[in-house]
Amino acid sequence: MASKVRLTAKERGDEVLRAAVRAFSASGYEGTKTDEIARLAGVSQPYVIRLFGTKQQLFLAAVETVCARIEQIFREAAAERPDLATLGRNYDRLLAEPELLLVLLHSFSASGDPVIGDCVRQRFGSIYTLVRDLTGATPEQTRDFLSAGMLLTCMSAMQVIGPNPIPIQWAQELIQTFGID
Amino acid sequence: MASKVRLTAKERGDEVLRAAVRAFSASGYEGTKTDEIARLAGVSQPYVIRLFGTKQQLFLAAVETVCARIEQIFREAAAERPDLATLGRNYDRLLAEPELLLVLLHSFSASGDPVIGDCVRQRFGSIYTLVRDLTGATPEQTRDFLSAGMLLTCMSAMQVIGPNPIPIQWAQELIQTFGID
DNA sequence: CCTTGTTGTAATTGACTGATAACAAGCTCG
DNA sequence: CGAGCTTGTTATCAGTCAATTACAACAAGG
Numbered sequence: 001m002a003s004k005v006r007l008t009a010k011e012r013g014d015e016v017l018r019a020a021v022r023a024f025s026a027s028g029y030e031g032t033k034t035d036e037i038a039r040l041a042g043v044s045q046p047y048v049i050r051l052f053g054t055k056q057q058l059f060l061a062a063v064e065t066v067c068a069r070i071e072q073i074f075r076e077a078a079a080e081r082p083d084l085a086t087l088g089r090n091y092d093r094l095l096a097e098p099e100l101l102l103v104l105l106h107s108f109s110a111s112g113d114p115v116i117g118d119c120v121r122q123r124f125g126s127i128y129t130l131v132r133d134l135t136g137a138t139p140e141q142t143r144d145f146l147s148a149g150m151l152l153t154c155m156s157a158m159q160v161i162g163p164n165p166i167p168i169q170w171a172q173e174l175i176q177t178f179g180i181d
Numbered sequence: 182m183a184s185k186v187r188l189t190a191k192e193r194g195d196e197v198l199r200a201a202v203r204a205f206s207a208s209g210y211e212g213t214k215t216d217e218i219a220r221l222a223g224v225s226q227p228y229v230i231r232l233f234g235t236k237q238q239l240f241l242a243a244v245e246t247v248c249a250r251i252e253q254i255f256r257e258a259a260a261e262r263p264d265l266a267t268l269g270r271n272y273d274r275l276l277a278e279p280e281l282l283l284v285l286l287h288s289f290s291a292s293g294d295p296v297i298g299d300c301v302r303q304r305f306g307s308i309y310t311l312v313r314d315l316t317g318a319t320p321e322q323t324r325d326f327l328s329a330g331m332l333l334t335c336m337s338a339m340q341v342i343g344p345n346p347i348p349i350q351w352a353q354e355l356i357q358t359f360g361i362d
Numbered sequence: 363c364c365t366t367g368t369t370g371t372a373a374t375t376g377a378c379t380g381a382t383a384a385c386a387a388g389c390t391c392g
Numbered sequence: 393c394g395a396g397c398t399t400g401t402t403a404t405c406a407g408t409c410a411a412t413t414a415c416a417a418c419a420a421g422g
Contacts, residue, residue: 006369006418028290030211034410044371049411108338109209109290117347121339125351140358147328150335157289158302166298170306177321187388187399215380225401230381 025102029110078134206283210291248304259315
């Protein structure tokens with residue numbers, strides 16, 4: 001059994017973090033129980049807490065890794081060709097990892113908490129600046145790019161896009177405007 | 182004292198609903214306690230539950246009224262002039278009632294719950310269809326309009342726009358692209 | 363081998379929270 | 393007035409959940 005294997009705190013921490021991203025993407029900050037994260041990671045609930053201190057710090061770590069991954073995808077796309085059209089064509093890579101956009105959305109929702117809000121403003125600003133600088137786009141163009149991303153993010157949360165989308169008329173009409181998805 | 186006044190269940194229900202919209206807009210579905218809603222409405226917590234059955238039904242009612250209000254604002258704008266530019270100029274009326282966009286965002290986050298998800302998909306589709314039909318815009322144009330709205334919604338949640346915005350470089354750059362706000 | 367640090371769990375706790383039940387206070391109409 | 397319906401509260405419960413404590417298993421180095 002894998003649960004019998006002893007790992008270093010760093011390795012186990014990474015596994016717990018991955019489980020946390022999955023759990024938070026499904027249920028949000030308040031809605032996710034540390035118990036559920038522990039179950040997904042195959043460890044006990046108190047150990048999750050000891051590895052990260054508090055549930056809040058674990059959420060912050062999840063937001064950090066998710067935003068870092070989003071930036072990584074944009075960087076790779078820009079390496080292919082540094083313009084917004086190319087980055088846009090790579091939106092399907094974000095949709096292929098639905099946890100990314102979902103954790104992002106839940107982080108917006110949790111921004112009422114001052115500590116989380118500070119982190120989220122920082123990270124989202126970092127994504128905005130990265131996109132603008134990678135492509136040399138104007139603020140207006142970057143805004144339109146991110147706007148489309150936010151609509152896709154909300155549609156992901158509504159489960160009308162992504163894996164196993166719930167079919168509904170208006171969503172299918174919208175999806176078609178994005179081209180083949 | 183106002184709390185001594187007896188109202189009909191309908192009137193008191195409306196007051197509780199208004200309190201619920203405020204509370205849910207600040208803390209989201211899971212994060213808001215029925216106790217807090219009761220405090221805001223000036224009634225006891227059990228009475229809140231009895232008026233709406235469950236916290237979930239109260240949240241659904243809040244989503245319904247918020248979406249109805251958003252549609253009302255769009256209808257009034259379209260009466261002025263039925264095109265997307267005019268509706269866009271009325272986005273500041275949405276930002277003037279930050280609860281609207283915030284409850285909407287929290288409703289996306291809570292869409293993991295099947296019952297809430299059904300309601301949210303229905304209501305958001307209704308808004309999409311309304312905007313498209315009021316203006317005669319194409320799906321592409323309507324998508325771009327709603328995309329901008331979703332970015333504004335996320336920025337509202339991050340508290341970088343709306344009343345008492347937290348000043349931060351990237352947000353101010355983005356806000357300027359929207360014109361005077 | 364045994365001591366020390368690290369990985370991990372079981373047991374528990376104390377605070378919280380949505381919901382229920384029982385009861386009280388008004389209003390209305392015959 | 394007083395019976396019955398509506399409005400509203402107090403008291404309380406049963407369940408949940410993040411966090412703490414104490415302890416166990418194991419590895420590494422002297």
